[in-house]
Amino acid sequence: MADFPITRTSQPKPKPADEGLAFGKLLTDHMFLMDYTEGKGWHAPRIVPYGPISMDPATTVLHYGQAIFDGLKAFRGADGRVRLFRAQRHAERFARSAKIMCMPELPVDLIRESFDALVSVDQDWVPRAPGTSLYLRPTIIATDVMLGVHPAHSYLYFLILSPVGSYYKEGVKPVRILASDTHVRAVKGGLGEAKTAANYAASLAGQRDAEAAGYTQVLYLDGVQRKYLDEVGTMNIMLRIGDEVITPPLAGTILDGVTRNSALTLMRDWGLRVTERPITIDEVMQAGRDGRLQEMWGTGTAAVVSPVGTLGYRGEDVTINGGRTGELTQKLYDTITGIQYGRGNDPHNWTSLVPAPRG
Structure with missing residues (x-):
């Protein structure tokens, strides 16, 4: 680990209880x-001590x-040791976004070293309860002081940490999602494959509109023909139709999700038929009507996997797997979280x- 200068806080905050931790509320x-x-x-x-940036x-x-x-995220295992999950791939994606x-x-090795260094210093903040973790948020912002549209000449990289609770307070629960052909998240040639503030x-x-209609998340369709699946909320989308697992390809409009890659790798390890191909909302809805749509789920850092129990589109809802979490979805969740907490084979x-933190 690189030997970065450290100025320790003179006013450490009280550590929160693991119970009741929310996402991103405490730093x-x-x-x-x-x-x-x-x-x-x-x-x-x-x-340096956490504080405002002027x-x-x-x-x-x-x-x-x-x-x-x-x-x-960083996870504290049953053995008490703290592990980062796929930190190298996150650092590489961060560099691509830049x-x-x-x-x-920004050299990938330096990004990685910053992860280890800061988590090491604040290692006591990594919660211990099952399902909890320490969230890392690396960020770069342009810091030129002037009005003019061009790439900046000065930047600030900062990394902050937040202890977070379990995404699922009562176990993995299927959600309701609404496919929208009204709103567009990204188009090819734009910023869809970068993790940038504008996408959010x-x-x-x-x-907002999906929630107002009684759904948990919005499923975005492509921005040109408004018919091909893109992303769901802040996650990648996957579905199982018959014996095929399908996810939209990385074609310049969606983020190369680390959990997405992990899930695809595991399913291929298991010998499943996994396809990265364009798929239309009409094909998915028809599969839902005739019972071939066996499972559907989102993948992302916060939830790992989020099962979809209901898919809505143009006033019609289809129920997936009786509104229950599917067998494959649950297996992916259990396997990935097992690796993250050091419970399973990696x-x-x-x-x-x-x-370990330096003296």
């Missing part, structure tokens, strides 16, 4: 910061949205142990 004692200046490159990596009202990120982030958003390259702003109206070496 730990420290954060990782690093600056970029054109001509000087990335410099001054440091760990910005001029003309800071470019506030006006033109040049911002990226990622999200991953490239798409015209940001200066673009999802707010669709999510054949692909997806987890990495966080070093």
